[in-house]
Amino acid sequence: MNPRNTVPCATCGTPADFFEKPLGPFCSVRCQMVDLGRWFSEDYRISEPLTADHFSEYEAWEGKALDQPD
Numbered sequence: 001m002n003p004r005n006t007v008p009c010a011t012c013g014t015p016a017d018f019f020e021k022p023l024g025p026f027c028s029v030r031c032q033m034v035d036l037g038r039w040f041s042e043d044y045r046i047s048e049p050l051t052a053d054h055f056s057e058y059e060a061w062e063g064k065a066l067d068q069p070d
């Protein structure tokens, strides 16, 4: 991982290589979907701290195939 390309994931804040995967500022497909889901549900208009509950509906998404499509 090249430190110069490392950016914090927009969803969870985990540092990830911006150019390593075609995911934009996200560390995984899961985090990308979490962000997308926020926009669809308009959660961004609500100001509240993130909790584990925000991610609970995405638990089923976790898996090697999603994070590593190859």
Ligand SMILES: [Zn+2]
Residues within 6 Å of the ligand: 009, 010, 011, 012, 013, 014, 026, 027, 028, 031
């Ligand atoms: Zn993330």
